[in-house]
Amino acid sequence: xxxxxxxxxxxxxxxxxxxxxxxxxxxxxxxxxxxxxxxxxxxxxxxxxxxxxxxxxxxxxxxxxxxxxxxxxxxxxxxxxxxxxxxxxxxxxxxxxxxxxxxxxxxxxxxxxxxxxxxxxxxxxxxxxxxxxxxxxxxxxxxxxxxxxxxxxxxxxxxxxxxxxxxxxxxxxxxxxxxxxxxxxxxxxxxxxxxxxxxxxx
Amino acid sequence: xxxxxxxxxxxxxxxxxxxxxxxxxxxxxxxxxxxxxxxxxxxxxxxxxxxxxxxxxxxxxxxxxxxxxxxxxxxxxxxxxxxxxxxxxxxxxxxxxxxxxxxxxxxxxxxxxxxxxxxxxxxxxxxxxxxxxxxxxxxxxxxxxxxxxxxxxxxxxx
Numbered sequence: 001x002x003x004x005x006x007x008x009x010x011x012x013x014x015x016x017x018x019x020x021x022x023x024x025x026x027x028x029x030x031x032x033x034x035x036x037x038x039x040x041x042x043x044x045x046x047x048x049x050x051x052x053x054x055x056x057x058x059x060x061x062x063x064x065x066x067x068x069x070x071x072x073x074x075x076x077x078x079x080x081x082x083x084x085x086x087x088x089x090x091x092x093x094x095x096x097x098x099x100x101x102x103x104x105x106x107x108x109x110x111x112x113x114x115x116x117x118x119x120x121x122x123x124x125x126x127x128x129x130x131x132x133x134x135x136x137x138x139x140x141x142x143x144x145x146x147x148x149x150x151x152x153x154x155x156x157x158x159x160x161x162x163x164x165x166x167x168x169x170x171x172x173x174x175x176x177x178x179x180x181x182x183x184x185x186x187x188x189x190x191x192x193x194x195x196x197x198x199x200x201x202x
Numbered sequence: 203x204x205x206x207x208x209x210x211x212x213x214x215x216x217x218x219x220x221x222x223x224x225x226x227x228x229x230x231x232x233x234x235x236x237x238x239x240x241x242x243x244x245x246x247x248x249x250x251x252x253x254x255x256x257x258x259x260x261x262x263x264x265x266x267x268x269x270x271x272x273x274x275x276x277x278x279x280x281x282x283x284x285x286x287x288x289x290x291x292x293x294x295x296x297x298x299x300x301x302x303x304x305x306x307x308x309x310x311x312x313x314x315x316x317x318x319x320x321x322x323x324x325x326x327x328x329x330x331x332x333x334x335x336x337x338x339x340x341x342x343x344x345x346x347x348x349x350x351x352x353x354x355x356x357x358x359x360x
Contacts, residue, residue: 072246073260074332085318086258086311086330092245094268100222101263103245169244 036194040132042179042187047118047135048125049177051162055110058117066175068123081111097166104174106161115140132198146192153188206266210235211279221267225259226250228266229276237277237306241335248334251307252276258314277306285355286313292351300338308334312348321352 046052054063062071078084083091093109118131126134134140135149144152153159163181165174179187191197208215210233217232229235229252238261241249245260252261255272280286289312292298299305308331315322315330322330327345336344 072244073248074329076329076332078329084315084326084329086314087333088257090257091251091259092263094264096268098263098265098268100265101224103263105268 032194033197036191036197037199039187039190039194040197040199041128043184043191044128044131046162046177046179046184047131049162049175051165051174051177052159053118053125055158056112056116056118057123058114058119058121059123062111063123077111081113082109097164099167102167102169102171104161104166107157109158113142127199127202129199129201132196136196136198146196149196150185150188150192154185204267206269208269209271209273211275211282212273217266219266221265223266224262225252225254225264225266225269225274226261229261229274235276235278239303239306241304241307246333246335247304247307248311249304249307251310251334253280253310253314256317258311275310277310280310280313283313285316285351288351288355289313289316289347292347292354296343296347296350298340298343298347300336300340304334304336305340308336308344312344312351316348316352316355320356322348 047056050063050066050068054065054068057063060077061075062077063069064071073087075087075089076084078088083089089109089111092103094103094105095107096105097103098105116134118126118134120126125131138144141149160181162177165176167173177184203218204221205216205218206228208217208228210229215233217228219228219232226238226240229238230240238252239249240262241247243262245263248260250260250262251258253259253275254261254264254269275283275286281290286309289309293305293309298308311331311334315326319326319330324345327348331341331344331348
């Protein structure tokens with residue numbers, strides 16, 4: 001066989017292998033993205049639970065309760081999300097839950113900034129795609145990249161509080177998010193490892 | 203039961219109570235300081251407002267075990283403070299009070315407002331005082347008294 005034909009055959013095989021590798025990589029990537037999106041939906045199910053979304057409002061006030069009613073006492077957001085002088089969050093919410101009086105508490109109790117609003121101005125939760133865009137937009141999320149988002153979910157006191165929300169004034173326990181904290185962290189980790197993909201759409 | 207050392211209006215006080223007892227009832231029942239009022243018991247009306255560590259606090263829902271070392275100022279002690287004195291004087295001069303039940307809480311919140319915002323706007327007053335309910339609806343006079351106190355404090359350089 002002439003050397004030219006050998007070279008041609010080798011080239012064809014090399015191109016075929018390259019294409020196969022490329023296609024395989026794309027398939028793997030697509031699978032990773034699909035798994036990441038599935039993990040995100042789990043994360044989203046937690047973020048839109050009342051324990052989380054009640055303080056991620058688009059309005060001038062926090063919410064409370066599973067029905068996400070407006071906070072009592074005409075509490076307002078204030079310039080730093082901590083209420084206003086004379087009516088600060090810390091005027092009721094102490095460092096830990098006060099189960100005997102039914103008032104939740106945690107370190108540095110405050111509203112999330114408006115850039116992290118997960119509701120519209122009519123208190124309806126934003127779509128999965130919209131919340132994902134907000135959470136991953138470093139110009140809105142306090143410059144958190146994927147690993148920093150994971151750390152935030154793992155360690156932030158008010159995030160962790162959602163799984164230890166204490167008792168209501170009637171003595172019953174507040175409801176918990178749909179995942180355990182461990183499941184939430186595992187889902188966040190899968191989502192981050194997949195590159196924090198977001199669903200398409202509004 | 204547990205024993206707590208409290209700093210109330212600059213004085214050391216010792217009380218032995220159940221840790222879950224709200225600060226309001228420690229003040230009223232243990233220390234016999236009845237100027238701070240019980241209104242709703244769920245932090246919705248502001249009648250029980252005192253200052254804890256400088257923060258206007260709803261004493262009806264804060265268990266004594268959560269107070270710690272933070273100093274407590276009540277309506278009985280607020281007149282020792284320049285802003286507190288000015289607010290109390292303005293309250294009298296403006297004849298704010300009708301039945302009076304909510305007024306200790308109103309004054310404590312107004313002092314907290316003026317300490318952080320010496321020249322409050324109407325919006326500042328509405329937002330800060332919005333959680334203090336007055337069944338006699340003395341809101342117009344409360345607003346006027348706060349502005350009078352602010353003017354007096356500004357004039358006096360306090």
